[in-house]
Amino acid sequence: MKLVTIVGxxxxxxxxxxxxREIARRTGGPEIRERLxxxxxxxxxxxxAVFFEQLSIAPPAHHLGVGSGPHGAQTxxxxxxxxxxxxxxxxxxxxxxxxxxxxxxxxxxxAKLHLPVAHVExxxxxxxxxxxxxxxxVLTDHLARWLFCPSDTAVTNLRAEGVxxxxxxxxxxxxxxxxxxxxxxxxxxxxxxxxxxxxRGFALATVHRPENTDDPTxxxxxxxxxxxxxxxxxxxxxxxxPRTRAALQAHGVSAGATRxxxxxxxxxxxxxxxxxxxxxxDSGGLxxxxxxxxxxxxxxxxxxEWVETVEAGWNTVVGADPARIRDxxxxxxxxxxxxxxxxxxxxxxxxxxVLAASAA
Ligand code: UD1
Numbered sequence: 001m002k003l004v005t006i007v008g009x010x011x012x013x014x015x016x017x018x019x020x021r022e023i024a025r026r027t028g029g030p031e032i033r034e035r036l037x038x039x040x041x042x043x044x045x046x047x048x049a050v051f052f053e054q055l056s057i058a059p060p061a062h063h064l065g066v067g068s069g070p071h072g073a074q075t076x077x078x079x080x081x082x083x084x085x086x087x088x089x090x091x092x093x094x095x096x097x098x099x100x101x102x103x104x105x106x107x108x109x110x111a112k113l114h115l116p117v118a119h120v121e122x123x124x125x126x127x128x129x130x131x132x133x134x135x136x137x138v139l140t141d142h143l144a145r146w147l148f149c150p151s152d153t154a155v156t157n158l159r160a161e162g163v164x165x166x167x168x169x170x171x172x173x174x175x176x177x178x179x180x181x182x183x184x185x186x187x188x189x190x191x192x193x194x195x196x197x198x199x200r201g202f203a204l205a206t207v208h209r210p211e212n213t214d215d216p217t218x219x220x221x222x223x224x225x226x227x228x229x230x231x232x233x234x235x236x237x238x239x240x241x242p243r244t245r246a247a248l249q250a251h252g253v254s255a256g257a258t259r260x261x262x263x264x265x266x267x268x269x270x271x272x273x274x275x276x277x278x279x280x281x282d283s284g285g286l287x288x289x290x291x292x293x294x295x296x297x298x299x300x301x302x303x304x305e306w307v308e309t310v311e312a313g314w315n316t317v318v319g320a321d322p323a324r325i326r327d328x329x330x331x332x333x334x335x336x337x338x339x340x341x342x343x344x345x346x347x348x349x350x351x352x353x354v355l356a357a358s359a360a
Contacts, residue, residue: 001030001031001032001033001092001093001355001356001358001359002032002033002034002035002089002090002091002092003032003033003034003035003091003092003093003094003095003118003355004034004035004036004037004085004086004089004091004093004094004095004110005019005020005034005035005036005037005094005095005096005097006037006039006082006094006095006096006102006103006105006106007036007037007038007039007060007097007102008038008039008040008041008042008066008078008100008101008102008103009041009042009047009098009100009102010042010047010048010051011097011098011100011174011283011284011285012097012098012100012102012103013048013051013052013055013057014051014055014174014177014266014285015097015098015120015121015173015174015177016036016057016095016097017051017055017056017057017177018173018174018176018177018347018348019034019095019120019173019348019351019352020034020036020057020058021056021180021348022176022348022349022351022352023352026352026356029356029360030356030359030360032352032355032356032359035061035062035089035091036057036058036059036060036061036062037060037061037062037064037082037085037106038060038062038063038064039064039066039078039081039082039102039105039106040063040064040065040066040067041066041067041068041074041078041100041101041102043065043067043068044242044263046262046263046264046265047241047242047263050265050266051265051266054181054265054266054267055177055181055266061089062085064078064081064082064085066078066081071101071132074101075101075104075105078101078102078105078106078109079105079108079109082105082106082109082110083109083112083113086109086110086113086115087113091115092115092116092359093115093116093117093118093145093146093355093358094106094107094110094115094116094117094118095117095118095120095355096110096117096118096119096120096140096144097119097120097121098120098121098284099121099124099133099134099136099137099140099284100133100136101132101136103119103136103137103140104135104136104139104140107119107139107140107143107144108139108143110143111143116145116146116358117140117143117144117145117146118144118145118146118148118351118355119140119141119143119144119146119147119148120148120173120351121148121149121150121172121173122137122140122141122144122147122148122149122154122158122167123141123147123149123150123151123153123154123155123156123157123158123163123167124137124150124154124157124284124305125137125138125154125157125305126301126303126304126305127303128302128303130211131209131210131211132210133284138161141158141161141163142161142163144166145166146166146168146354146355146358147163147166147167147168148168148170148347148350148351148354149167149168149169149170150169150170150171150172150173150342150343150347151169151172151308151341151342152169153307153308154169155167155169168350168351168354170343170347170350170351170354171342171343171344171345171346171347171350172288172342172343172347173347173348173351174285174288174289174342175288175292175342175343175344175345175347176345176346176347176348177266178270178289178292178293179345181266181267181270182270182274182293184267185267185268185270185271185274186271186274187267188267188268188271189271191264191268191271191272192271192272192275195237195259195261196235197235197237197275199275200275200276200277201234201235201277202234202235202236202237202275202276202277203226203229203230203234203235203236203237203276203277203278203279203280203329204236204237204238204272204273204276204278204279204280204281205226205236205237205238205258205279205280205281206238206239206241206280206281206282206283206286207219207222207223207238207241207244207281207282207300208241208243208244208282208283209282209283209301210243211282211301211302212282212300212301212320213243213244213247214247215320216251216253217320218319218320219247219248219251219253219320220251220253221320221321221322222300222320222325223248223253223254223255223256223258224256224322225322225325225326226238226255226256226258226280227254227255227256227257227258228322228326229326229329230256230257230258230259231256231257234277234329235259236257236258236259236280237259237261237272237276238255238258238259238260238261239261239262239263239264239269239272240260240261240262240263241263242263269286269289270289270293273286273289273290273293273295274293274295276295277295277332278295278296278297278298278329278332279295279296279297279298280297280298280300280325280329281297281298281299281300282299282300282301284304284305284306287299287304287306287309287315288306288309288341288342290309290314290315291306291309291312291314291315291341292342294334294338295334296314296315296316296332296333296334297309297314297315297316298315298316298318298325298328298329298332299315299316299317299318300318300319300320300325301317301319302317302319303317304317308341308342309341312335312337312338312339312341313335313337314334314335316328316331316332
């Protein structure tokens with residue numbers, strides 16, 4: 001069986017690593033060959049190549065070099081180039097991950113060529129159609145033959161849209177990867193010293209969603225509040241996404257006392273997370289990684305797809321409102337009970353089992 005996996009943006013390299021590793025580990029059963037296509041949506045070393053190196057992902061068979069651009073142009077260029085690749089590769093199926101423009105372009109190109117699509121991280125919904133990621137998720141789910149869900153909520157969301165066939169609740173592949181790297185992350189401890197922070201003595205922050213970066217009022221509100229926290233004695237470390245760097249400049253917003261650093265590698269991020277007192281973020285993946293690392297999360301969005309982390313008391317959704325952000329940080333605690341969320345760390349094996357069975 002030959003599969004083509006389409007990736008393009010930072011969180012997809014992490015998810016794809018879990019499946020590639022599982023394919024490489026397998027013995028017996030049908031032979032599975034994987035070819036990786038990188039759209040080039042993320043192209044900076046810190047957002048792309050460092051993940052391939054650290055997560056031992058094989059170099060892509062095709063690098064499409066699409067790069068940045070407006071949504072239509074970026075997605076359209078990917079669609080055109082992925083189609084050519086798939087025609088050359090003639091795979092049995094195509095795997096896409098998550099909710100980026102690379103995900104949608106991959107799923108649509110494959111479906112138009114009548115190639116079956118497997119969507120990893122299916123069924124997630126924010127119910128906010130202003131988010132490009134929400135449009136990408138909904139459309140990809142409706143194009144997919146196999147829908148691999150990380151939670152029961154995701155399965156329920158799909159059922160509500162009439163999507164029932166091919167749905168599998170397998171847990172989250174990001175947990176598989178985190179388990180493998182969480183000890184190794186500790187090798188990066190000297191980073192804490194070089195940043196001048198003590199374990200549990202700082203807040204970790206990330207901001208990159210368009211709803212925050214493209215809205216000057218929200219962007220200013222978030223950065224002013226982070227500055228206040230930092231000036232008030234809780235150091236704030238913020239690895240800066242290039243989108244946000246550009247937005248801060250464009251809107252004339254200053255970071256003040258917040259310590260901006262370049263984007264960090266996967267294991268460095270895990271280390272910072274493990275050692276943080278609290279996480280403030282608008283990322284999807286980090287909300288779960290905080291839960292698995294037992295760090296309280298304050299989500300800088302108006303809603304979340306990862307509702308289970310909120311129900312379990314580990315995540316507070318505050319939007320961009322200064323008072324709500326401050327209160328959530330002041331009240332950040334590790335709840336005493338922990339339920340198991342998003343699987344047991346064997347999601348990739350469950351996914352490959354299903355795909356291999358389709359070839360048998
Ligand atoms: C994308 C995904 C988002 C995901 C995120 C992870 C979509 C619609 N969004 O957003 O779901 O959470 O990736 O990071 O697909 N840029 C660089 N260097 C790079 C990549 C991007 O400088 O290597 C800059 C460019 O100025 C670009 C901007 O970042 O215009 C945004 O890039 P974009 O392709 O929209 O992706 P993200 O914002 O990262």
